[in-house]
Amino acid sequence: MDKLFKKVLLLALPYVLYLSIPVWLLVGTKELGGNINQIIDNASKGNPQLVGFGFNESCYRYMKLKILAALPRRDVVALGSSRVLQFRDKMFAPNRFYNAGYTIKSIPEFMTFVSLLPEDKLPRTLIIGLDHWMFNARYDHLNAAPNKQEWLKYDDMDVTSVFKASKKVYKRTFSGVVSLDDVLFPDKAMARSQKDAALASVPKFGFNACVNKTGFRNDGSMYYGIQIEKLMANASDANDFKFKDTLHKVAKGQDRFKQGGEINEEAVRQLRLFLAYCQKKNIHVVAFLPPFTDTVWNKMVASGKFHYLDGLNARLQHELDGYGYEFYDFSTFSSAGATDLEAIDGFHGGESVYLGMLIRMLDRGSKLNEFCNVNKLREDAARKFNRYTVYQSF
Template sequence: MKKFLTKLLIYSSPAIIYLLLGEVLLYKYKETVPLNTVVQQQAGSKQELYFFRKCFNTPTALYKRKMVEIKKPDILALGVSISLQFRSLLFYPYENRFYNAGFMVNNLQDFESYIDLLHTNALHKPRLIIFTLDPSWIQHLGFYDFRNNITNPVLDEIKHPNLHVKAVQEAMQFTFNTYPNVRFNGPGFGAPAMQRNGYRRDGSLNNRVQIDTYLAKRHYMDYDYKQHLKNSTFVFAHPLQVDNEKIKSLMHCFEALRAMNIQLIIYFPPIADDFYQYTRHNVSYTRVFSAYLQLQAELQRRRYQVIPFATPGQLGLTDDYMLDAIHPGEVIMSRQFYQYMAGHPEALKTILGLDLAHLKQVAYQHTLCPLSFNGE
């Protein structure tokens, strides 16, 4: 028996060493920091801390919910990935009262459940919601429609021991592929966060990969969205059809917020001119987008505060200001926000004292990259 155990130890020792080394890497990358610890440290830090994992999941909806519970923001950004460029620095002197909860509410199930939480005072009721409304919200079988992220959020993978083997493999591969540029002392939680790529303390997303790629190549990239539309893959994987029931439900949600005296600014984000021209040859997408613009007009008719759709070219800019075909960078988003707020004094009713001069200075400052103010 002793001889058998000795042989077993000899043969299994490489696997044990591999797993132990991998767990050390996961620890060094702070991939295994529990979500509650991440939230507490981000909320209490005066220095920027990022959160984004590579080897385990980043349970964004749960993470954003916990941050909202702690911060109790009076100014809240909602939407899917396209909303993530709204930053606290736009809201001086109310930076500490802002939070970007993008990806907490990903579909109409989420939106309705979130409103239920407001009704029951289970979550802090914000004074202002900036809701980013992209075409996926009215599309039948949208990309994010298959889960209620409020009542049934994706949980934290680090709590599942069986997922650590996969995570160890990821950590080893990532480390050796990026050596000698590996960083273990970056200001964040998770391997990407160590490189300043991930969610900031205010909930916005720093897109270091796109920023660094632009700085290296100095031209817009659509990141294959035209190909995805052509092949019906990724966010276009399901048939592009307008869902009128979703439009009705969306309007009902907006009316519910209005009834609670929550100010609502609805942002119709830009898409790249290059992609916009390409979509005009796609009948299904054109049909959805036409209904999307009709919804914009209807919201304006009902006297909602709407930042209207425009391409970069229509704003006097270029596609260089877009992170990709459908995601605006923070510079173009901030300029649209400033132009709307400066031209619509009534939009300031719940944030009296918002410093428009500061907002303009931020939005129109000189930047090294049209995607980001400072890359941080």
């Protein structure tokens, strides 16, 4: 028995040694073993934090639904994919706002998310980002109903997921992307990178929060940290630098950029069901098509392979009009009064782009005027911190 135990130990030792550094880094950054309930409690109490997981994002839907349910009823909620994440509470102050972005991948999921909220926590106004590809049947077949359990529970990292993450952890460690200081002294690393002592003292949860200084603020919006620093420095190692990766996907018809023909009628039908539900619950809906950079949009249109985009804005306008709701087409940065220099990547705008979009909504008579001071927002835009960031404070 002793010999067998020693053999098993010898066989296991290389794996234990191999996993020791990834486990240490993942635990140190609270990617592994982080307390989601603590994050939810911090958010509900207004305690600043930065939440950004790099290898296990399964908790985000659960986390945001629970935070929204724990907070006092919001006046305005932004809901959609990552392309709504630059709306911030400061744009709606002093009214109550929360950004529930990064929780929706397809049209039916809007209904799923909102229907899971307690009745007394339903927002007065809902801003929804309708990603173009949600109406492309080749990207989203809508063959199965959303799984509500994805919002009601989450999976912690296990041995298998740690093994999967370990290769990337080692790659980033040996390439110098990850410094041991990021784990041992994350506050000092943050201050050194951001030159912001206030941000340095904010608790971080997750690999991205500690290493890339990227994650969710307490209002649910996204802080892009090092990505913006790299873009400001015109660094070629910035994510999707000069939209190279996005343009490649457009050319190859990959991922969200699958080439498609007609508008998916099932997606339109599901949208109609959601709008009817919101009308029944007295929720005012403000819908918009999020922007691509002009470079990416022009490439898509010029290819002649994205026909579902033809007339999509008119179709959505018709559907929203039918319920007395609002619709805005911001398919390009220029339509939002912005340039490609304000892009986080090929299909994500910075904070300044979304402030510009909001001001245009207000100028066109949006009911959001009940919650926003457009003159104050214009002053904010005129004093923005840099071409991506409007508000300097975290």
